[in-house]
Amino acid sequence: MADIDGTNEPKQFFTDVPPTSEGFYLKGSNSLDWGMKNRLSRIFNPVSGKTVMLAVDHGYFLGPTAGLERIDVNIVPLIPYADTLMITRGALRTMVPADTQKAIVLRVTGGASILTDLSNEDLAVDIEDAVRLNVCAMAVQVYVGSEHEHQTLLSMTRMVDMGLRYGIPTLAVTAVGKEMVRDAKYFRLATRICAELGAQYVKTYYISEGFETVTASCPVPIVIAGGKKLPEIDALTMAYRAIQEGAAGVDMGRNIFQSVAPIAMLKAVRAVVHENETPEKAFELYTTLKSEKK
Numbered sequence: 001m002a003d004i005d006g007t008n009e010p011k012q013f014f015t016d017v018p019p020t021s022e023g024f025y026l027k028g029s030n031s032l033d034w035g036m037k038n039r040l041s042r043i044f045n046p047v048s049g050k051t052v053m054l055a056v057d058h059g060y061f062l063g064p065t066a067g068l069e070r071i072d073v074n075i076v077p078l079i080p081y082a083d084t085l086m087i088t089r090g091a092l093r094t095m096v097p098a099d100t101q102k103a104i105v106l107r108v109t110g111g112a113s114i115l116t117d118l119s120n121e122d123l124a125v126d127i128e129d130a131v132r133l134n135v136c137a138m139a140v141q142v143y144v145g146s147e148h149e150h151q152t153l154l155s156m157t158r159m160v161d162m163g164l165r166y167g168i169p170t171l172a173v174t175a176v177g178k179e180m181v182r183d184a185k186y187f188r189l190a191t192r193i194c195a196e197l198g199a200q201y202v203k204t205y206y207i208s209e210g211f212e213t214v215t216a217s218c219p220v221p222i223v224i225a226g227g228k229k230l231p232e233i234d235a236l237t238m239a240y241r242a243i244q245e246g247a248a249g250v251d252m253g254r255n256i257f258q259s260v261a262p263i264a265m266l267k268a269v270r271a272v273v274h275e276n277e278t279p280e281k282a283f284e285l286y287t288t289l290k291s292e293k294k
Contacts, residue, residue, distance in 0.1 A: 024037050025044075025046060025049050026040055026044055026049065026201075026221055026248070027219065027220060027221050027248070028195070028200075028219045028220040028221070029200065029220070029221075032169075032200070033164075033167055034167075035167030035168075036163075036164075036167045036168070036169050036200065039103070039136040039137065039167070039168060039169055040136070040137075040169055040200065040201075042084075042103040042136050043083065043084050043103045043105065043136050043137060043169075044083075044221065044248060044249065045083060045274060047274075048273070048274040048275075049248065050243065050248055050249045050273045050274055051083045051084055051223060051248065051249035051250075051273070052082055052083045052084070052249060052250060052252075052266070052269055052270050052273050052274070053082065053083065053084040053085075053086050053105065053223060053249060053250065053251035053252070054075070054078060054079070054082035054084065054085050054086065054251075054252065054253065054256060054257075054266070055086040055225075055226065055251045055252060055253035056068060056071060056075050056085065056086065056087050056091065056253060056257065057086050057087050057088050057091070057107040057139070057253075058253060058254075059088065059091065060088050060107055060110050061110070061112060061113050061114055061118060062113075062114055063113075063114075065254075066258055067254065067257035067258045068257065070095075071087075071091050071095040071096070072095040072096075074257055074262075075095075075096075075257060076095070076096060076097065077263070078256065078257065078262055078263060078266060079096070079100055079102055080102075081263055081266040081267060081270065082102060082266060083102065083103065083249075084102060084103040084104070084105055084136070084251075085100070085102055085103070085104055085105070086105040086106075086107065086139060086251060086253075087104065087105075087106065087107065088106070088107045088110075089106060089107075089125055089129060089133060092104065092106070092133060093133075103136040103137075104133065104134070104135045104136055105135065105136060105137040105138070105139050105171055106125065106130050106133060106135040106137070106138050106139065107125075107139045108123060108124060108125035108130065108138045108139060108140060108159060109121045109122065109123055109124055109125075109139070109140050109141045109152070109155060110122075110124035111124055117147070117148070118143075118175070119143035119146040119147060119148040119149075119152065119175065120147075120148050120151075121141050121143070121148070121151075121152055121155070122151060122152075122155055123140075123155045123158060123159060125138070127159070127162040127163070127165075127166060127168070130166075130168055131166055131168070135168065136168070136169070137168065137169040137170065137171045137200070137201075138159055138163060138168055138169070138170050138171065139170075139171045139173050139203070140152075140155055140156040140159050140170060140171070140172055140173065140199075141173045141175050142155075142156050142172050142173060142174055142175065142190070142193075142194055143175050144174060144186075144189060144190040144193055145186070145189075145190075146175075153193070153197065156170065156172050156194065156197060156198075156199060157197050157198060160197065160198035160199060160200075161198075163200075164198075169200035169201065170198070170199050170200055171199065171200070171201055171202070171203055172191075172194035172195075172197075172199035172201075172202045172203070173202075173203045173204075173225075174187070174190040174191060174194065174202065174203065174204045174205070176205065182205060182207060183207060183209070183210070184207060184209060184210025184211065184213050184214055185210075187204050187205065187207060187211075187214045188213060188214050188217050188218075190204065191204050191214055191217075191218040191222060192217055192218055192219075195218050195219050195220045199220065200220060201220050201221040201222070201223065201248070202218060202220060202221070202222050202223075203222070203223050203224070203225055203251050204222055204223075204224065204225065205224065205225050205227060206224040206225075206238050206241065206242045206247070208241075211241070211242065211245045211246070211247075212245040212246055214246075215245060215246025215247060216246060221248035221249070222246070222247050222248060223247060223248055223249040223250060223251050224238070224239070224242045224247050224249075224250050224251065225251055225252075226250060226251065226252030226253055226254060226255040226256070227254075227255075228254060229254045229255055229258045229259075230255055232255075232259060232265060232268070232283060232286055233279060233280075233283045235252070235255040235265075235269075236268055236269065236272055236279040236282045236283055236286070237279040239252075239269055239272045239273060239279075240272045240277075240278065240279045240282070243272065243273055243276070249273055250269060250273060252269060256269070260290065261286065261289065261290035261293055263289070263293075264285075264286045264289035264290045264293065265286055267285065267286070267289060268282040268283065268285050268286035268289075269282070271285055
């Protein structure tokens, strides 16, 4: 029992200072529990309210695609320049140093490859393993409008329920099949469904027409997928437009690790996302950093 001798009577109660009741800075997140907010604050920069995620989870259905042949060699040096690493548990355990301080978003669905129907996914990771790995969010693929829409949506809701229990956010990743129309109407539908069913934030594709209606109608933060490899200036332009039209960040993979200067590209993307830099200025930064490397 603590020794109470010598303790002083409390005097400073600050009765003239009203208690603080600050709102959380991320859209749709104010009513979440402390632990979930804390994890989201490690993903989304508290100053800018945005995130630069580095997606390297492609191997779970693509295998060792170009740039991801050796994550320990090609990707680990990039981690300090990203806010978040999106990865599978196998790659995390075997190739990423455990002293990494960046937020981890763990891919938790799978079950299909490029040789079959990719939409036939289900949960592939137990919530307890996400807890063991100390991740900041769990990524679930959702195929709205596909043959397996029902099972992927229910997989997401199951992970949302488990995440709420343990204080880990769920990222819903909206996938688009080859035969689906990529337009604002579809993405408004897909992102809103994910948010309504409880996802704490959503990853989707940028579209050149009507993207601002997608972000406006989704009550939780949206980050955009980088998609296929683009010329650097085009990728930076896409990121800039997405941010200007309401996105809370980007989740880029191939546009980073397939670039001839991945670190320079990551820094340029960060300038767009966190510093509101124009794509032209960001490309100048990329070009300068790339030449310095040489």
